[in-house]
Amino acid sequence: GAVVSQHPSWVICKSGTSVKIECRSLDFQATTMFWYRQFPKQSLMLMATSNEGSKATYEQGVEKDKFLINHASLTLSTLTVTSAHPEDSSFYICSARVTGLGYTFGSGTRLTVV
Amino acid sequence: GNSVTQMEGPVTLSEEAFLTINCTYTATGYPSLFWYVQYPGEGLQLLLKATKADDKGSNKGFEATYRKETTSFHLEKGSVQVSDSAVYFCALRGSGNTPLVFGKGTRLSVIA
Numbered sequence: 001g002a003v004v005s006q007h008p009s010w011v012i013c014k015s016g017t018s019v020k021i022e023c024r025s026l027d028f029q030a031t032t033m034f035w036y037r038q039f040p041k042q043s044l045m046l047m048a049t050s051n052e053g054s055k056a057t058y059e060q061g062v063e064k065d066k067f068l069i070n071h072a073s074l075t076l077s078t079l080t081v082t083s084a085h086p087e088d089s090s091f092y093i094c095s096a097r098v099t100g101l102g103y104t105f106g107s108g109t110r111l112t113v114v
Numbered sequence: 115g116n117s118v119t120q121m122e123g124p125v126t127l128s129e130e131a132f133l134t135i136n137c138t139y140t141a142t143g144y145p146s147l148f149w150y151v152q153y154p155g156e157g158l159q160l161l162l163k164a165t166k167a168d169d170k171g172s173n174k175g176f177e178a179t180y181r182k183e184t185t186s187f188h189l190e191k192g193s194v195q196v197s198d199s200a201v202y203f204c205a206l207r208g209s210g211n212t213p214l215v216f217g218k219g220t221r222l223s224v225i226a
Binding site: 036041042044093105106108 | 118148150156157158159160163203207213214215216217218219
């Protein structure tokens with residue numbers, strides 16, 4: 001149980017376009033979703049925390065207008081990378097904390113901007 | 115703030131060798147500590163955890179003991195297998211509904 005389905009698993013896009021990444025909780029309600037990004041050989045860095053029905057809280061240094069997070073329902077949170085640039089190429093992963101079970105993670109999305 | 119430092123890889127071992135991946139942390143209060151594993155092409159999976167000092171987490175032959183005196187949570191396995199090849203992340207969580215703080219990850223390659 002407590003599965004988070006993340007799509008797409010990988011995406012290649014052109015500079016200047018936008019990419020949407022979806023995370024769905026399949027068998028539980030995710031009140032809070034955490035979004036991380038991981039650069040090669042680096043740790044997972046928290047980007048933002050999204051709460052259902054309210055605005056996301058962004059970590060220092062993360063541009064909220066560039067990384068749009070929407071958490072409109074208890075089973076879906078999305079991250080949209082707007083006007084993507086090559087430096088946005090990274091591995092993005094979502095995570096939800098499930099009461100009594102700990103954290104569950106999506107399988108991640110590898111974004112390559114060309 | 116909270117932080118995690120783990121040994122840098124990559125680590126390459128022969129099958130049946132002993133594994134240690136060091137992890138130390140900085141945190142206020144009494145964090146919970148975790149080891150996550152990421153197999154090639156897959157998402158993160160919880161390997162083991164410990165929620166208080168002197169607790170030992172164990173799973174699949176891996177062990178780690180929460181040492182408050184040395185602020186460490188080193189991962190060990192007595193005899194690694196090729197199937198253990200993966201990236202291992204040490205992580206901590208403070209109190210409340212807070213996100214995990216991760217180390218940089220250590221890539222382990224086990225060769226037959």
